[in-house]
Amino acid sequence: MSEMIKKYAEIIGPAAMDSLVHIADRLKNKKIVHVNSTRSGGGVAEILSSMVPLSKELGLDVSWEVIEGDESFFNCTKMMHNTLQGSPGTLSENQITSYTDTNIRNAERLKDVLQDADYVFIHDPQPAALINSFPQRKGKWVWRCHIDVSSPNKSVWQFIKKQVSPYDASIFSLPDFAQKLPHPQFLITPSIDPLAEKNIPLERAEVEKTYAELGIPMDKPIVLQVSRYDKFKDPLGVIESYRIIKEHVDVRLVMAGGEASDDPEALEILKEVNEAVSGDPDVTVLLLPSDSHRKINALQTGADVVMQKSIKEGFGLTVTEAMWKKKPVIGGDVGGIRLQIINRFNGYRVGTPEGAAIRTRYLISHPWKMEKMGRNAREYVLENFLLTGHLRRYMTLLISLDAEGDTWERWI
Numbered sequence: 001m002s003e004m005i006k007k008y009a010e011i012i013g014p015a016a017m018d019s020l021v022h023i024a025d026r027l028k029n030k031k032i033v034h035v036n037s038t039r040s041g042g043g044v045a046e047i048l049s050s051m052v053p054l055s056k057e058l059g060l061d062v063s064w065e066v067i068e069g070d071e072s073f074f075n076c077t078k079m080m081h082n083t084l085q086g087s088p089g090t091l092s093e094n095q096i097t098s099y100t101d102t103n104i105r106n107a108e109r110l111k112d113v114l115q116d117a118d119y120v121f122i123h124d125p126q127p128a129a130l131i132n133s134f135p136q137r138k139g140k141w142v143w144r145c146h147i148d149v150s151s152p153n154k155s156v157w158q159f160i161k162k163q164v165s166p167y168d169a170s171i172f173s174l175p176d177f178a179q180k181l182p183h184p185q186f187l188i189t190p191s192i193d194p195l196a197e198k199n200i201p202l203e204r205a206e207v208e209k210t211y212a213e214l215g216i217p218m219d220k221p222i223v224l225q226v227s228r229y230d231k232f233k234d235p236l237g238v239i240e241s242y243r244i245i246k247e248h249v250d251v252r253l254v255m256a257g258g259e260a261s262d263d264p265e266a267l268e269i270l271k272e273v274n275e276a277v278s279g280d281p282d283v284t285v286l287l288l289p290s291d292s293h294r295k296i297n298a299l300q301t302g303a304d305v306v307m308q309k310s311i312k313e314g315f316g317l318t319v320t321e322a323m324w325k326k327k328p329v330i331g332g333d334v335g336g337i338r339l340q341i342i343n344r345f346n347g348y349r350v351g352t353p354e355g356a357a358i359r360t361r362y363l364i365s366h367p368w369k370m371e372k373m374g375r376n377a378r379e380y381v382l383e384n385f386l387l388t389g390h391l392r393r394y395m396t397l398l399i400s401l402d403a404e405g406d407t408w409e410r411w412i
């Protein structure tokens with residue numbers, strides 16, 4: 001057993017690890033490829049950065065490819081992302097051309113890898129149209145949708161539906177997101193890697209040093225939101241909530257975000273955030289490089305209250321990350337967060353800045369409650385949202401695609 005496998009076994013237990021190893025054995029000699037649109041920034045890249053090495057450690061032949069596109073392509077896919085999460089808008093002819101042509105170019109670039117792969121996971125809408133260039137594909141193709149498509153903009157969904165219909169299966173994060181599609185749909189929640197730099201336990205001294213280096217005094221309770229600067233993460237709502245909290249309790253607010261190469265709107269939203277903060281010395285707005293995993297870990301570990309006040313959320317990895325660090329998270333009552341936060345048990349789900357403020361004040365003034373909910377949060381992640389369970393579900397899904405009948409039901 002390798003060192004890495006041993007370390008996972010220490011966390012999830014030897015029996016769970018054993019079952020993972022056995023399932024992986026069934027997929028030896030099969031070629032698996034993941035394709036997404038960025039190597040860093042955002043939850044998909046975060047998951048693949050851990051899932052690919054663990055898969056390799058288990059003996060799987062797996063690779064991770066990233067599609068390339070120009071500004072017009074990423075503007076178009078960001079618009080798709082927004083509209084699929086419910087924003088108004090329609091795709092213009094130019095956008096459809098940019099999307100289609102970029103996928104054709106990438107299919108050409110990746111043809112040797114994709115044509116002969118046994119299994120292909122295509123993540124999110126950006127590379128979804130790749131499949132159209134492989135009518136003679138050898139393997140099974142799975143579309144993995146990470147976003148909240150509970151009430152998508154109809155015309156954009158119709159377009160994406162056309163792209164994803166030829167797939168052999170699709171995966172959504174929760175039942176609310178499932179759609180009418182002509183193939184089996186699986187419900188699998190995303191996960192965090194307990195061995196990643198982002199999630200390993202840190203010494204208090206390192207946490208304090210990181211806060212000091214980032215210029216954040218730890219003299220008052222810290223309220224933190226870690227998120228890309230994206231309107232669906234509701235950064236302005238977080239600031240509004242902070243102002244309400246501040247009327248009663250003296251806290252500091254830290255907003256930590258970074259850029260993702262496939263997210264062209266981030267800087268615009270960051271500008272709005274800075275304007276809303278308007279120089280308040282108790283608010284720190286950070287734009288961190290995409291490899292700041294240890295810093296984010298320290299920020300989450302040192303925070304008193306973690307917020308994720310999203311108004312749409314496929315599944316908030318940041319929520320799970322903070323819960324793993326025993327933080328009861330105050331999250332938006334939307335999408336995947338409803339699966340992650342069991343209201344009042346391991347955190348609070350809220351609908352408004354006022355609600356987030358009331359819960360924050362309550363937690364700060366009831367440390368015993370915060371501790372108890374934090375313990376529940378950690379336990380809940382251990383049981384439900386770790387990388388090992390996630391990979392087990394992916395592997396059993398692949399096996400089921402080749403199997404006769406619905407054998408997956410016994411496994412997943």
Ligand code: UDP
Pocket residue numbers: 041042043044046198226227228256257258259288290292293296315316317318319321
């Ligand atoms: N993240 C990061 N730096 C940042 C902001 C976010 O490393 O400045 C990470 C965060 O820790 C999490 C992922 O990016 O692992 C975001 O995933 P999530 O599912 O919360 O949101 P998404 O960005 O995919 O919508």
